[in-house]
Amino acid sequence: LEGEPGEPLSAPLIVVSNRLPFVLKRNANGKLQRSHSAGGLVTALGPVVMDCGGLWIGWPGSHDVRPFDEIPEPDIPNSGLKSQQVKPVLVRQELFDSFYNGCCNGTFWPLFHSMPDRAIFSSETWKAYQEVNEEFALKTIDALRQVRARLLKEYNNPSDDSMPVPVVWIHDYQLMLAAAMIRQVAIEENLACKLGFFLHIPFPSWDIMRLFPWDDQILEGILACDLVGFHIEDYCTNFIECCQRRMGCRVDHANSNIEYDNRTVHVRALPIGIPFNQFQQLAIKAPRVMKDERVVLGVDRLDYTKGLVQRIKAFERLLQCHPEHLGRVVLMQIAVPSRTDVKEYKALKEEIDQLVGRINGRFSTADWSPIRYIYGCISQDKLAAFYRDSAVALVTPLRDGMNLVAKEFVACQINENGVLILSPFAGAGGTMREALLVNPYEIDMVAETIHKALVMDEDERHHRMQLLRKRESSMDVDYWMASFLREMDQVECAITGPPSLIPV
Ligand code: G6P
Numbered sequence: 001l002e003g004e005p006g007e008p009l010s011a012p013l014i015v016v017s018n019r020l021p022f023v024l025k026r027n028a029n030g031k032l033q034r035s036h037s038a039g040g041l042v043t044a045l046g047p048v049v050m051d052c053g054g055l056w057i058g059w060p061g062s063h064d065v066r067p068f069d070e071i072p073e074p075d076i077p078n079s080g081l082k083s084q085q086v087k088p089v090l091v092r093q094e095l096f097d098s099f100y101n102g103c104c105n106g107t108f109w110p111l112f113h114s115m116p117d118r119a120i121f122s123s124e125t126w127k128a129y130q131e132v133n134e135e136f137a138l139k140t141i142d143a144l145r146q147v148r149a150r151l152l153k154e155y156n157n158p159s160d161d162s163m164p165v166p167v168v169w170i171h172d173y174q175l176m177l178a179a180a181m182i183r184q185v186a187i188e189e190n191l192a193c194k195l196g197f198f199l200h201i202p203f204p205s206w207d208i209m210r211l212f213p214w215d216d217q218i219l220e221g222i223l224a225c226d227l228v229g230f231h232i233e234d235y236c237t238n239f240i241e242c243c244q245r246r247m248g249c250r251v252d253h254a255n256s257n258i259e260y261d262n263r264t265v266h267v268r269a270l271p272i273g274i275p276f277n278q279f280q281q282l283a284i285k286a287p288r289v290m291k292d293e294r295v296v297l298g299v300d301r302l303d304y305t306k307g308l309v310q311r312i313k314a315f316e317r318l319l320q321c322h323p324e325h326l327g328r329v330v331l332m333q334i335a336v337p338s339r340t341d342v343k344e345y346k347a348l349k350e351e352i353d354q355l356v357g358r359i360n361g362r363f364s365t366a367d368w369s370p371i372r373y374i375y376g377c378i379s380q381d382k383l384a385a386f387y388r389d390s391a392v393a394l395v396t397p398l399r400d401g402m403n404l405v406a407k408e409f410v411a412c413q414i415n416e417n418g419v420l421i422l423s424p425f426a427g428a429g430g431t432m433r434e435a436l437l438v439n440p441y442e443i444d445m446v447a448e449t450i451h452k453a454l455v456m457d458e459d460e461r462h463h464r465m466q467l468l469r470k471r472e473s474s475m476d477v478d479y480w481m482a483s484f485l486r487e488m489d490q491v492e493c494a495i496t497g498p499p500s501l502i503p504v
Contacts, residue, residue, distance in 0.1 A: 014147065016169065021039075022061075026062075033072055046081065050085070053085075055085050099131070099132040102125030106122075109201070118304070126213075133181065136178045151164070172201070198270070203238045223243065227265075243258050247260065270480060271475070280412065296394055298395075316359045321451075384412045410432075416469070423437070432472075
């Protein structure tokens with residue numbers, strides 16, 4: 001990886017996430033092509049990795065990619081990572097399924113969302129998790145060697161103090177073991193680096209975490225990092241308590257630091273934001289797509305943590321208790337298919353299909369149906385128009401790390417007319433105080449809150465939305481990323497030693 005001549009050399013960033021920032025697919029001619037992903041992580045981190053000559057390590061989203069395949073360059077030059085900045089992790093499909101469907105989404109997803117009854121504990125899928133994490137770690141070590149070789153070339157003197165220390169930033173529950181393996185090899189090979197981890201889902205309480213038979217290994221894996229980030233203080237507190245009780249760590253509560261293995265692990269609450277301006281621009285440009293009706297909007301991956309069943313029942317209760325909304329208000333629920341190979345997700349889809357059918361059968365007339373249910377993906381433009389023109393957004397997860405839909409809705413509310421109803425069990429519930437907060441399990445209360453939102457006067461709606469928009473526009477995804485990297489900057493590099501010329 002050669003830096004452009006004259007380019008300021010900031011610390012190279014190596015991002016490690018389960019998914020690469022794009023999916024690789026074969027076209028009709030058998031050539032691999034990138035199909036782009038629109039996530040906030042990609043929007044924020046992509047340009048930083050591009051500019052610092054960093055790398056991104058992840059699964060390319062398909063098992064049709066072989067080690068000898070060339071990664072295609074982005075369609076438009078400089079619009080994405082160069083092919084040599086991408087290191088795809090390729091594992092056998094059977095192993096990957098056991099890791100992804102089995103351990104990640106059959107065990108950690110429900111457990112970390114405090115739904116242990118749904119979690120399956122299996123030594124077989126745990127083994128797959130370990131193996132796949134090792135694959136990611138090996139690719140990261142390769143990346144570190146590559147970056148190291150570039151730095152040694154650019155800084156003639158290997159003990160030059162101004163030589164930047166590469167930062168490895170690992171993301172999410174799929175990769176909780178990788179850091180321990182990376183640290184071990186980095187120490188053996190004197191590969192100076194700082195290791196960071198961000199968890200995008202909740203971190204559960206000690207009472208839940210201890211149910212996992214190999215909880216110590218997970219904690220050890222995360223503790224191998226120098227900086228560990230969570231969305232909110234509650235998750236930091238849970239993590240710190242687990243480290244104290246299970247690992248016997250000493251904790252400096254005043255500074256939110258953990259002492260482990262003669263090192264300091266910095267634990268920080270860094271709530272993620274969204275690319276606010278990007279959503280706002282989409283909302284400004286998007287044509288109208290809805291009829292003249294008042295829409296209560298739900299947008300979620302079809303996931304049992306999102307509280308879809310309770311939400312739909314609450315809408316039914318609204319129609320029953322406030323018949324003045326019959327014929328006038330519609331619940332538009334967009335459910336994006338997700339993890340369709342996992343049993344729990346299949347069962348949920350059937351339950352929702354039946355529930356929607358029953359409620360529509362109960363209330364529909366010749367020219368109106370109460371629920372418009374879309375099981376599928378919709379374009380970003382349409383989504384922005386739905387967010388902009390809906391009267392109410394119902395964001396009522398039973399548990400959610402942050403929830404970005406609440407933030408996207410707010411960014412698209414350019415007319416400041418809509419009302420956000422939010423669950424306090426989403427990370428977003430802690431900061432988006434001007435939303436109407438409601439416990440999603442209290443179906444009567446949710447119904448009453450939807451009613452309250454539908455009859456709220458214009459001044460109050462504007463006032464609440466204005467405040468929500470102000471906060472989200474300043475604390476956007478770039479702000480989040482900069483906060484993490486700033487914290488990282490202050491962390492001391494714990495892997496040091498005489499610099500050695502590593503053959504690459
Ligand atoms: C959550 C997780 C992400 C994950 C996303 C989509 O937001 O925190 O890590 O990528 O869901 O799920 P999927 O299983 O399709 O990657």
